[in-house]
Amino acid sequence: MPQTSSVSASERSEKLVVVQAHHHVLPAWAQYRASLPGAPRLITLDHHTDTSRPFRNLLQAEHAAEKHEQLRTQWLTAIDFQKPETVTEAVRLLGNDEHIVTAIKADIISSAFVVAHNARDTDLPTYREHKIMCRTVNMNLNSYDVSRADCDKVIDSRFLDEVCKGFTHALSEIHEAPLPGGPYILDIDLDYFNTFASVAPKDASVLRELARGAGLVTIATEPAHVQACRLDEALTDEFLLARLLTLLGLS
Numbered sequence: 001m002p003q004t005s006s007v008s009a010s011e012r013s014e015k016l017v018v019v020q021a022h023h024h025v026l027p028a029w030a031q032y033r034a035s036l037p038g039a040p041r042l043i044t045l046d047h048h049t050d051t052s053r054p055f056r057n058l059l060q061a062e063h064a065a066e067k068h069e070q071l072r073t074q075w076l077t078a079i080d081f082q083k084p085e086t087v088t089e090a091v092r093l094l095g096n097d098e099h100i101v102t103a104i105k106a107d108i109i110s111s112a113f114v115v116a117h118n119a120r121d122t123d124l125p126t127y128r129e130h131k132i133m134c135r136t137v138n139m140n141l142n143s144y145d146v147s148r149a150d151c152d153k154v155i156d157s158r159f160l161d162e163v164c165k166g167f168t169h170a171l172s173e174i175h176e177a178p179l180p181g182g183p184y185i186l187d188i189d190l191d192y193f194n195t196f197a198s199v200a201p202k203d204a205s206v207l208r209e210l211a212r213g214a215g216l217v218t219i220a221t222e223p224a225h226v227q228a229c230r231l232d233e234a235l236t237d238e239f240l241l242a243r244l245l246t247l248l249g250l251s
Contacts, residue, residue: 015214015215015216015217016216016217016218016219016250017216017217017218017219018218018219018220018221018241019218019219019220019221020220020221020222020223021096021220021222022046022050022096022097022099022189022220022222023091023094023095023096023097023098023099024091024220025099025187025218025220026087026090026091026094026099026102026103026108027084027087027088027091028216028218029042029103029108029109029185029216029218030081030084030087030106030108031081031084032185032215032216033081033107033108033109034081034082036183036215038110038183039107039108039109039110040109040110040182040183040184040185040215040216041109041110041111041112041113041179041180041181041182041183041184041185042100042103042109042111042112042113042184042185042187043113043115043179043180043184043185043186043187043210043214044100044112044113044114044115044116044186044187044188044189045115045116045154045155045187045188045189045192046114046115046116046187046188046189046191046192047116047117047118047189047191047192047194047225047229048097048116048117048118048119048189048191048225049097049100049114049116049118049119049134050096050097050098050099050100050114050189051097051100051101051112051114051130051132051134052095052097052098052101053072053098053101054072054075054076054094054098054101054102054105056095056098058093058094058095075090075093076102076105076106078090079102079105079106079108080106081106081107081108087108090102090106100112100114100132101130101132104130104131104132109185110131111127111131111132111133112131112132112133113132113133113135113167113179114132114133114134114135115134115135115136115137115154115160115163115192116134116135116136116137116192117136117137117138117150117151117192117194117229119134119135119136119137119138120134120136121134121135121136122134124170124173124174127170127174128174133167133170135163135166135167137150137151137153137154137159138150148195148231151193151194151195151197151198151231152195152197152198153198153201154192154193154198155193155198155199155201155204155206155207155247156201156202156203156204157201157203157204157205157206157207158203160206160207160210161206164179164180164206167179180210180213180214183215184213184214184215185214185215185216185217185218186210186211186214186216186217186218187217187218187219187220188217188218188219188220188244189219189220189222189225190219190220190221190222190225190226190237190240190241190244191222191225191226191228191229193226193235193240193244194229194230194231194232194235195230195231195232195235196232196234196235199240199243199244199247200243201247204247207247207248208247208248208249211248211249211250212249217248217250219241219244221237221240221241222237223236223237226240
């Protein structure tokens with residue numbers, strides 16, 4: 001079995017959970033789900049989309065291809081958000097970028113709205129099939145290469161407001177509630193921030209409103225990915241976490 005990273009930080013307020021490895025947010029999501037009559041939505045800010053198929057890494061590493069779908073179905077069916085031990089076991093089997101689809105399949109979240117550097121904008125047929133909608137921070141739609149200007153704007157209110165309006169416009173076409181609307185989780189991976197300027201926006205009011213309206217806020221520190229994705233060499237996950245908590249009003 002692959003080794004899952006242990007939780008290096010676990011800071012809890014009424015609605016804040018901080019972990020190291022991103023898929024370790026799943027128990028907190030499940031606990032929040034158990035308090036609701038229906039599954040909440042997810043709004044997530046990340047360098048990557050984290051929408052890989054559940055248990056992909058483990059299945060490819062340790063099991064023959066003909067067993068993959070059977071085992072994936074078996075492990076997904078075993079997850080019960082009202083039984084923490086089943087969620088903990090799922091985390092043990094999951095890889096770092098496999099938790100969003102897992103959460104949708106297990107009725108922990110109803111849908112996911114992903115804002116990421118390493119993403120392409122997705123369409124409504126994709127959303128109808130997978131309940132995931134992605135928007136890129138990259139202004140150059142023909143390349144995954146992200147400019148410093150794109151990195152600097154990632155939580156600026158003008159950008160986040162535009163993204164949320166884009167999600168809402170798409171949802172209105174299929175008669176779903178606007179975003180944000182209803183119970184939702186705000187989830188942030190610190191590798192979303194690649195420059196010092198990215199956590200020093202002129203206006204962070206939209207981000208604060210998203211945090212204020214969320215029933216749960218989860219943050220993954222992901223120090224190795226912060227280091228791999230940063231454009232400013234002195235940027236660290238410790239600095240980003242402290243700065244982000246202040247911006248969110250959760251410090």
